[in-house]
Amino acid sequence: MGIYALFVVNRSGGLIYHEKYVGAPTMSLNEALRMASTFHSVQQIAADVAPVAAAHESGMTAVEAAEFRLRAYQPRTGVQFVLLSTLEVNAEVLQSLLVRLHLLYADYALKNPFYEKDMPIRCKRFEMAVARLLEGYTGRDGVVARPVRA
Template identity: 30%
Template structure:
Protein backbone atom coordinates (compact mmCIF):
# COMPACT_ATOMS: atom_id res chain seq x y z
CA UNK A 1 0.00 0.00 0.00
CA UNK A 2 1.25 3.40 -0.92
CA UNK A 3 1.45 5.90 1.87
CA UNK A 4 -0.86 8.82 1.36
CA UNK A 5 1.46 11.23 3.12
CA UNK A 6 3.60 12.57 0.34
CA UNK A 7 5.66 15.67 -0.21
CA UNK A 8 5.48 16.22 -3.94
CA UNK A 9 7.52 19.28 -4.74
CA UNK A 10 9.22 22.38 -3.41
CA UNK A 11 9.31 25.71 -5.20
CA UNK A 12 11.13 28.84 -4.13
CA UNK A 13 10.05 32.21 -5.49
CA UNK A 14 12.25 35.25 -5.01
CA UNK A 15 10.87 38.59 -3.96
CA UNK A 16 10.43 39.73 -7.53
CA UNK A 17 8.22 36.79 -8.38
CA UNK A 18 10.81 34.79 -10.26
CA UNK A 19 11.14 31.09 -9.78
CA UNK A 20 14.59 30.33 -8.39
CA UNK A 21 14.26 26.72 -7.32
CA UNK A 22 12.08 23.79 -8.18
CA UNK A 23 12.46 20.18 -7.31
CA UNK A 24 10.12 17.23 -7.40
CA UNK A 25 10.50 14.65 -4.66
CA UNK A 26 7.79 12.15 -5.43
CA UNK A 27 5.77 11.31 -8.51
CA UNK A 28 2.12 12.17 -8.34
CA UNK A 29 1.77 15.66 -9.67
CA UNK A 30 1.10 16.23 -13.32
CA UNK A 31 4.34 17.01 -15.06
CA UNK A 32 4.78 20.66 -15.88
CA UNK A 33 7.42 21.98 -18.21
CA UNK A 34 9.79 24.65 -17.00
CA UNK A 35 7.85 27.43 -18.65
CA UNK A 36 4.68 26.42 -16.84
CA UNK A 37 6.57 26.47 -13.57
CA UNK A 38 7.70 30.02 -14.28
CA UNK A 39 4.14 31.07 -15.07
CA UNK A 40 2.89 29.35 -11.94
CA UNK A 41 5.46 31.16 -9.83
CA UNK A 42 4.66 34.55 -11.31
CA UNK A 43 0.91 34.02 -11.03
CA UNK A 44 1.10 32.84 -7.48
CA UNK A 45 3.29 35.80 -6.61
CA UNK A 46 0.60 38.15 -7.89
CA UNK A 47 -2.28 36.37 -6.20
CA UNK A 48 -0.33 36.27 -2.97
CA UNK A 49 0.24 40.02 -3.13
CA UNK A 50 -3.46 40.62 -3.74
CA UNK A 51 -4.43 38.29 -0.94
CA UNK A 52 -2.37 40.35 1.42
CA UNK A 53 -4.20 43.51 0.49
CA UNK A 54 -7.75 42.14 0.60
CA UNK A 55 -7.45 41.73 4.29
CA UNK A 56 -10.73 42.28 6.09
CA UNK A 57 -11.12 45.73 7.56
CA UNK A 58 -9.71 45.95 11.07
CA UNK A 59 -12.29 45.82 13.81
CA UNK A 60 -13.30 49.14 15.36
CA UNK A 61 -10.95 50.28 18.09
CA UNK A 62 -13.44 49.61 20.86
CA UNK A 63 -13.31 45.88 20.25
CA UNK A 64 -9.54 45.53 19.98
CA UNK A 65 -9.46 43.44 23.09
CA UNK A 66 -11.33 40.59 21.45
CA UNK A 67 -8.84 37.98 20.59
CA UNK A 68 -9.88 37.05 17.09
CA UNK A 69 -6.96 35.83 15.00
CA UNK A 70 -9.24 34.50 12.28
CA UNK A 71 -9.52 37.99 10.83
CA UNK A 72 -6.10 37.56 9.29
CA UNK A 73 -6.54 34.17 7.70
CA UNK A 74 -6.59 34.16 3.99
CA UNK A 75 -6.82 30.52 3.21
CA UNK A 76 -8.79 30.08 0.06
CA UNK A 77 -10.27 26.66 -0.65
CA UNK A 78 -10.25 26.14 -4.38
CA UNK A 79 -12.59 23.21 -4.68
CA UNK A 80 -15.93 23.26 -3.00
CA UNK A 81 -15.92 19.61 -1.93
CA UNK A 82 -12.57 20.02 -0.24
CA UNK A 83 -12.79 20.59 3.48
CA UNK A 84 -11.67 24.03 4.62
CA UNK A 85 -8.04 24.08 5.67
CA UNK A 86 -7.33 24.02 9.35
CA UNK A 87 -6.81 27.25 11.15
CA UNK A 88 -3.24 28.49 10.70
CA UNK A 89 -0.99 27.69 13.55
CA UNK A 90 0.51 31.13 13.80
CA UNK A 91 -1.67 33.86 15.17
CA UNK A 92 -0.21 36.46 12.91
CA UNK A 93 -2.50 39.31 13.89
CA UNK A 94 -1.44 41.59 16.66
CA UNK A 95 -4.70 43.08 17.92
CA UNK A 96 -3.07 46.16 19.36
CA UNK A 97 -1.68 47.30 16.04
CA UNK A 98 -3.61 49.66 13.81
CA UNK A 99 -3.19 47.55 10.69
CA UNK A 100 -2.82 43.92 11.49
CA UNK A 101 0.06 42.11 9.91
CA UNK A 102 -1.21 39.88 7.13
CA UNK A 103 0.49 36.83 5.79
CA UNK A 104 -1.31 36.40 2.51
CA UNK A 105 -2.15 32.92 1.33
CA UNK A 106 -0.77 30.36 3.73
CA UNK A 107 -2.31 27.24 2.32
CA UNK A 108 -4.41 26.29 -0.63
CA UNK A 109 -6.12 22.96 -0.81
CA UNK A 110 -7.72 20.84 -3.47
CA UNK A 111 -9.01 17.32 -3.51
CA UNK A 112 -5.62 15.86 -4.30
CA UNK A 113 -2.97 18.20 -3.02
CA UNK A 114 -2.30 20.94 -0.57
CA UNK A 115 -0.07 23.88 -1.29
CA UNK A 116 1.61 25.37 1.76
CA UNK A 117 3.19 28.77 1.34
CA UNK A 118 5.70 30.27 3.71
CA UNK A 119 6.99 33.77 3.16
CA UNK A 120 10.24 34.79 4.78
CA UNK A 121 10.60 38.31 6.24
CA UNK A 122 12.62 39.28 3.17
CA UNK A 123 9.90 38.25 0.77
CA UNK A 124 11.15 34.89 -0.42
CA UNK A 125 8.29 32.44 -0.78
CA UNK A 126 8.53 28.71 -0.23
CA UNK A 127 5.81 26.65 -1.86
CA UNK A 128 5.40 23.08 -0.76
CA UNK A 129 3.10 20.74 -2.65
CA UNK A 130 1.95 17.86 -0.48
CA UNK A 131 -0.86 15.40 -0.35
CA UNK A 132 -3.75 16.67 1.80
CA UNK A 133 -3.04 13.99 4.39
CA UNK A 134 0.51 15.16 5.03
CA UNK A 135 0.65 16.58 8.56
CA UNK A 136 2.79 19.43 9.86
CA UNK A 137 3.41 21.03 6.51
CA UNK A 138 4.20 24.35 8.17
CA UNK A 139 7.00 22.66 10.10
CA UNK A 140 8.33 21.03 6.94
CA UNK A 141 8.34 24.26 5.00
CA UNK A 142 10.06 26.10 7.82
CA UNK A 143 12.75 23.46 7.88
CA UNK A 144 13.25 24.04 4.16
CA UNK A 145 13.58 27.74 4.91
CA UNK A 146 16.24 26.93 7.51
CA UNK A 147 18.19 24.89 4.99
CA UNK A 148 17.89 27.70 2.48
CA UNK A 149 19.29 30.08 5.07
CA UNK A 150 22.15 27.74 5.89
CA UNK A 151 23.29 26.40 2.58
CA UNK A 152 22.18 29.02 0.09
CA UNK A 153 22.47 32.32 1.89
CA UNK A 154 25.69 31.41 3.69
CA UNK A 155 27.28 30.21 0.49
CA UNK A 156 29.67 32.86 -0.81
CA UNK A 157 29.22 31.73 -4.40
CA UNK A 158 25.47 32.28 -4.55
CA UNK A 159 24.34 35.56 -6.04
CA UNK A 160 21.12 36.95 -4.67
CA UNK A 161 17.85 36.52 -6.54
CA UNK A 162 19.44 34.08 -8.97
CA UNK A 163 18.46 30.45 -9.54
CA UNK A 164 19.64 28.20 -6.74
CA UNK A 165 22.24 25.73 -7.92
CA UNK A 166 23.86 24.81 -4.64
CA UNK A 167 25.09 21.30 -4.13
CA UNK A 168 24.81 21.16 -0.34
CA UNK A 169 21.30 22.56 -0.40
CA UNK A 170 20.28 19.87 -2.87
CA UNK A 171 21.75 17.24 -0.63
CA UNK A 172 20.18 18.59 2.55
CA UNK A 173 16.72 18.99 1.05
CA UNK A 174 16.97 15.61 -0.60
CA UNK A 175 18.00 13.98 2.64
CA UNK A 176 15.07 15.60 4.40
CA UNK A 177 12.26 15.15 1.91
CA UNK A 178 13.08 12.18 -0.31
CA UNK A 179 11.63 9.02 1.13
CA UNK A 180 13.96 6.07 0.81
Template identity: 25%
Template sequence: MNIANLLIINKSGGLIFTMKNDKSSNQYMIISSSLHTIYAHTQEIKNFQNQYDFEPLIIYAQNHKITFYRTLTGYSFIFISDKDTIIWIKMFEAVYKVFIDYVLKNPFYCDEMPVNNDKFYFNLKNTLDKMK
Protein backbone atom coordinates (compact mmCIF):
# COMPACT_ATOMS: atom_id res chain seq x y z
CA MET A 1 0.00 0.00 0.00
CA ASN A 2 1.52 3.26 -1.08
CA ILE A 3 -0.17 6.51 -0.11
CA ALA A 4 1.51 9.32 -2.03
CA ASN A 5 -0.20 12.05 -0.01
CA LEU A 6 -3.01 12.83 2.37
CA LEU A 7 -4.76 16.19 2.23
CA ILE A 8 -7.22 17.44 4.81
CA ILE A 9 -9.50 20.23 3.65
CA ASN A 10 -11.78 22.32 5.87
CA LYS A 11 -15.46 23.12 5.29
CA SER A 12 -14.73 26.11 3.08
CA GLY A 13 -12.23 24.30 0.86
CA GLY A 14 -9.05 25.55 2.52
CA LEU A 15 -6.10 23.23 2.96
CA ILE A 16 -5.34 22.60 6.63
CA PHE A 17 -2.97 19.64 6.32
CA THR A 18 -0.81 17.88 3.77
CA MET A 19 1.29 14.86 4.59
CA LYS A 20 4.04 15.80 2.13
CA ASN A 21 5.58 19.19 1.50
CA ASP A 22 7.30 18.57 -1.81
CA LYS A 23 5.47 21.47 -3.49
CA SER A 24 5.00 25.07 -2.38
CA SER A 25 2.11 25.88 -0.06
CA ASN A 26 0.47 27.89 -2.86
CA GLN A 27 0.54 24.87 -5.18
CA TYR A 28 -1.07 22.71 -2.51
CA MET A 29 -3.74 25.36 -1.83
CA ILE A 30 -4.59 25.42 -5.55
CA ILE A 31 -4.72 21.62 -5.66
CA SER A 32 -6.92 21.37 -2.56
CA SER A 33 -9.28 24.08 -3.78
CA SER A 34 -9.62 22.34 -7.14
CA LEU A 35 -10.26 18.96 -5.50
CA HIS A 36 -12.83 20.50 -3.15
CA THR A 37 -14.64 21.99 -6.15
CA ILE A 38 -14.53 18.68 -8.05
CA TYR A 39 -16.01 16.92 -5.03
CA ALA A 40 -18.79 19.51 -4.69
CA HIS A 41 -19.68 19.24 -8.39
CA THR A 42 -19.78 15.44 -8.31
CA GLN A 43 -22.14 15.55 -5.34
CA GLU A 44 -24.45 17.83 -7.34
CA ILE A 45 -24.27 15.50 -10.34
CA LYS A 46 -24.97 12.43 -8.21
CA ASN A 47 -27.83 14.36 -6.55
CA PHE A 48 -27.47 12.67 -3.17
CA GLN A 49 -30.36 13.00 -0.76
CA ASN A 50 -27.84 12.78 2.08
CA GLN A 51 -24.80 14.90 1.27
CA TYR A 52 -22.83 13.36 4.15
CA ASP A 53 -22.78 9.84 2.80
CA PHE A 54 -19.68 7.95 3.89
CA GLU A 55 -19.30 6.23 0.56
CA PRO A 56 -16.04 7.54 -0.88
CA LEU A 57 -15.72 9.30 -4.18
CA ILE A 58 -12.89 7.74 -6.18
CA ILE A 59 -11.23 9.35 -9.19
CA TYR A 60 -8.80 7.29 -11.27
CA ALA A 61 -5.92 8.94 -13.09
CA GLN A 62 -3.28 7.32 -15.27
CA ASN A 63 -0.99 6.26 -12.41
CA HIS A 64 -2.83 7.43 -9.30
CA LYS A 65 -6.13 7.16 -7.54
CA ILE A 66 -7.75 9.97 -5.54
CA THR A 67 -10.12 8.86 -2.79
CA PHE A 68 -12.37 11.44 -1.08
CA TYR A 69 -14.05 10.99 2.28
CA ARG A 70 -16.18 13.79 3.71
CA THR A 71 -17.16 13.87 7.37
CA LEU A 72 -20.31 15.10 9.08
CA THR A 73 -18.29 18.05 10.37
CA GLY A 74 -17.46 19.10 6.80
CA TYR A 75 -13.80 18.10 6.71
CA SER A 76 -12.61 16.29 3.59
CA PHE A 77 -9.88 13.67 3.73
CA ILE A 78 -8.26 13.10 0.36
CA PHE A 79 -5.97 10.11 -0.09
CA ILE A 80 -3.74 10.19 -3.17
CA SER A 81 -2.33 6.74 -3.78
CA ASP A 82 -1.07 4.31 -6.38
CA LYS A 83 -3.76 3.07 -8.72
CA ASP A 84 -3.74 -0.40 -7.15
CA THR A 85 -3.95 0.75 -3.52
CA ILE A 86 -7.27 0.20 -1.81
CA ILE A 87 -8.21 2.86 0.73
CA TRP A 88 -10.59 1.05 3.05
CA ILE A 89 -13.14 2.76 5.24
CA LYS A 90 -11.20 1.38 8.23
CA MET A 91 -8.14 3.38 7.15
CA PHE A 92 -10.20 6.54 6.88
CA GLU A 93 -11.78 5.88 10.28
CA ALA A 94 -8.35 5.39 11.88
CA VAL A 95 -7.00 8.61 10.34
CA TYR A 96 -10.14 10.51 11.34
CA LYS A 97 -9.87 9.22 14.92
CA VAL A 98 -6.27 10.50 15.12
CA PHE A 99 -7.45 13.84 13.68
CA ILE A 100 -10.19 14.12 16.30
CA ASP A 101 -7.94 13.09 19.19
CA TYR A 102 -4.97 15.33 18.40
CA VAL A 103 -6.46 18.24 16.47
CA LEU A 104 -10.13 18.82 17.22
CA LYS A 105 -9.81 18.01 20.93
CA ASN A 106 -6.83 20.33 21.25
CA PRO A 107 -8.04 23.43 23.13
CA PHE A 108 -5.42 25.57 21.35
CA TYR A 109 -6.54 24.58 17.84
CA CYS A 110 -8.70 27.18 16.10
CA ASP A 111 -11.23 25.75 13.68
CA GLU A 112 -10.37 26.24 9.99
CA MET A 113 -6.69 26.92 10.75
CA PRO A 114 -3.77 24.81 9.44
CA VAL A 115 -2.81 21.85 11.59
CA ASN A 116 0.51 22.35 13.37
CA ASN A 117 0.70 19.59 15.95
CA ASP A 118 3.68 17.24 16.34
CA LYS A 119 1.63 14.63 18.21
CA PHE A 120 -0.82 14.52 15.31
CA TYR A 121 1.99 14.04 12.77
CA PHE A 122 3.60 11.29 14.84
CA ASN A 123 0.36 9.38 15.50
CA LEU A 124 -0.83 9.78 11.91
CA LYS A 125 2.42 8.31 10.61
CA ASN A 126 2.15 5.41 13.08
CA THR A 127 -1.46 4.77 12.11
CA LEU A 128 -0.68 4.70 8.39
CA ASP A 129 2.36 2.47 8.98
CA LYS A 130 0.18 -0.03 10.86
CA MET A 131 -2.25 -0.15 7.93
CA LYS A 132 0.44 -1.24 5.46
Protein backbone atom coordinates (compact mmCIF):
# COMPACT_ATOMS: atom_id res chain seq x y z
CA MET A 1 0.00 0.00 0.00
CA GLY A 2 1.23 3.50 -0.52
CA ILE A 3 0.82 7.18 -0.91
CA TYR A 4 1.61 8.47 -4.39
CA ALA A 5 1.49 12.21 -3.79
CA LEU A 6 0.54 15.01 -1.41
CA PHE A 7 -0.76 18.39 -2.55
CA VAL A 8 -1.53 21.46 -0.43
CA VAL A 9 -3.63 24.02 -2.29
CA ASN A 10 -4.31 27.57 -1.06
CA ARG A 11 -7.68 29.30 -0.97
CA SER A 12 -7.34 30.65 -4.50
CA GLY A 13 -6.36 27.31 -6.06
CA GLY A 14 -2.58 27.76 -6.13
CA LEU A 15 -0.29 24.88 -5.28
CA ILE A 16 1.71 25.81 -2.17
CA TYR A 17 3.28 22.43 -1.38
CA HIS A 18 3.58 19.09 -3.13
CA GLU A 19 5.53 15.93 -2.66
CA LYS A 20 5.72 12.87 -4.93
CA TYR A 21 6.62 9.42 -3.64
CA VAL A 22 7.84 6.13 -5.10
CA GLY A 23 5.31 4.77 -7.58
CA ALA A 24 3.80 8.18 -8.34
CA PRO A 25 2.98 8.90 -11.97
CA THR A 26 5.58 11.14 -13.59
CA MET A 27 4.40 14.69 -13.41
CA SER A 28 6.21 17.95 -14.03
CA LEU A 29 5.78 20.97 -11.79
CA ASN A 30 3.47 22.55 -14.40
CA GLU A 31 1.32 19.42 -14.44
CA ALA A 32 1.15 19.44 -10.63
CA LEU A 33 0.10 23.11 -10.67
CA ARG A 34 -2.53 22.40 -13.31
CA MET A 35 -3.87 19.38 -11.43
CA ALA A 36 -4.12 21.29 -8.15
CA SER A 37 -5.91 24.27 -9.68
CA THR A 38 -8.25 22.02 -11.67
CA PHE A 39 -9.15 19.99 -8.59
CA HIS A 40 -9.71 23.18 -6.63
CA SER A 41 -12.02 24.54 -9.34
CA VAL A 42 -14.02 21.30 -9.60
CA GLN A 43 -14.27 21.12 -5.81
CA GLN A 44 -15.59 24.67 -5.62
CA ILE A 45 -18.13 24.05 -8.39
CA ALA A 46 -19.29 20.88 -6.63
CA ALA A 47 -19.71 22.84 -3.38
CA ASP A 48 -21.80 25.47 -5.17
CA VAL A 49 -24.15 23.00 -6.90
CA ALA A 50 -24.53 20.55 -3.98
CA PRO A 51 -28.20 20.37 -2.97
CA VAL A 52 -27.37 20.04 0.74
CA ALA A 53 -24.49 21.79 2.43
CA ALA A 54 -22.66 19.57 4.92
CA ALA A 55 -21.68 21.14 8.21
CA HIS A 56 -18.02 20.11 8.09
CA GLU A 57 -17.31 19.25 4.44
CA SER A 58 -18.38 20.82 1.20
CA GLY A 59 -17.89 19.96 -2.42
CA MET A 60 -16.02 16.99 -3.78
CA THR A 61 -13.87 15.29 -1.17
CA ALA A 62 -13.09 11.91 -2.74
CA VAL A 63 -12.41 10.34 -6.10
CA GLU A 64 -11.95 6.62 -6.53
CA ALA A 65 -10.72 5.14 -9.80
CA ALA A 66 -9.50 1.73 -10.95
CA GLU A 67 -5.86 2.53 -10.12
CA PHE A 68 -5.89 5.17 -7.39
CA ARG A 69 -7.82 6.86 -4.61
CA LEU A 70 -7.84 10.63 -4.13
CA ARG A 71 -9.02 12.13 -0.87
CA ALA A 72 -9.24 15.84 -0.01
CA TYR A 73 -9.72 17.70 3.25
CA GLN A 74 -10.59 21.37 3.45
CA PRO A 75 -10.75 22.86 6.94
CA ARG A 76 -12.38 26.22 7.62
CA THR A 77 -9.14 28.00 6.72
CA GLY A 78 -9.83 27.17 3.05
CA VAL A 79 -6.47 25.48 2.47
CA GLN A 80 -7.00 22.07 0.84
CA PHE A 81 -4.96 18.98 1.63
CA VAL A 82 -5.08 16.29 -1.06
CA LEU A 83 -3.61 12.79 -0.93
CA LEU A 84 -3.32 10.49 -3.93
CA SER A 85 -2.86 6.83 -2.96
CA THR A 86 -3.16 3.22 -4.01
CA LEU A 87 -6.47 1.47 -3.44
CA GLU A 88 -4.98 -0.50 -0.53
CA VAL A 89 -4.98 2.61 1.66
CA ASN A 90 -8.55 2.86 2.93
CA ALA A 91 -10.53 6.08 3.10
CA GLU A 92 -10.50 6.26 6.91
CA VAL A 93 -6.70 6.12 7.01
CA LEU A 94 -6.47 8.82 4.32
CA GLN A 95 -8.91 11.04 6.24
CA SER A 96 -6.89 10.58 9.43
CA LEU A 97 -3.65 11.44 7.60
CA LEU A 98 -5.24 14.55 6.07
CA VAL A 99 -6.40 15.83 9.45
CA ARG A 100 -2.93 15.24 10.90
CA LEU A 101 -1.36 17.02 7.91
CA HIS A 102 -3.56 20.03 8.66
CA LEU A 103 -2.31 19.99 12.26
CA LEU A 104 1.30 19.86 11.03
CA TYR A 105 0.57 22.80 8.72
CA ALA A 106 -0.85 24.76 11.64
CA ASP A 107 2.07 23.86 13.92
CA TYR A 108 4.99 24.32 11.55
CA ALA A 109 3.93 26.67 8.76
CA LEU A 110 1.38 29.00 10.31
CA LYS A 111 3.40 29.44 13.51
CA ASN A 112 6.53 30.24 11.53
CA PRO A 113 7.03 34.03 11.73
CA PHE A 114 8.55 34.07 8.23
CA TYR A 115 5.67 32.25 6.54
CA GLU A 116 2.98 34.27 4.78
CA LYS A 117 -0.46 32.74 4.30
CA ASP A 118 -1.22 31.29 0.87
CA MET A 119 2.44 31.42 -0.18
CA PRO A 120 4.54 28.31 -0.96
CA ILE A 121 5.57 26.41 2.16
CA ARG A 122 9.35 26.50 2.54
CA CYS A 123 9.70 25.21 6.07
CA LYS A 124 12.17 22.40 6.73
CA ARG A 125 10.49 21.37 9.99
CA PHE A 126 7.16 21.00 8.19
CA GLU A 127 8.79 18.84 5.49
CA MET A 128 10.46 16.65 8.12
CA ALA A 129 7.20 16.23 10.06
CA VAL A 130 5.33 15.29 6.86
CA ALA A 131 8.05 12.76 6.00
CA ARG A 132 7.73 11.21 9.49
CA LEU A 133 3.95 11.05 9.22
CA LEU A 134 3.96 9.33 5.82
CA GLU A 135 7.06 7.15 6.23
CA GLY A 136 5.09 3.99 7.04
CA TYR A 137 3.34 3.94 3.68
CA THR A 138 5.04 2.05 0.88
CA GLY A 139 4.92 2.15 -2.90
CA ARG A 140 3.57 -0.73 -5.01
CA ASP A 141 6.95 -2.36 -5.25
CA GLY A 142 7.32 -2.66 -1.46
CA VAL A 143 9.91 0.10 -1.24
CA VAL A 144 9.39 2.53 1.61
CA ALA A 145 7.91 5.75 0.27
CA ARG A 146 10.52 8.41 -0.32
CA PRO A 147 10.09 11.89 -1.69
CA VAL A 148 10.94 12.29 -5.36
CA ARG A 149 12.19 15.77 -6.17
CA ALA A 150 11.25 17.25 -9.56
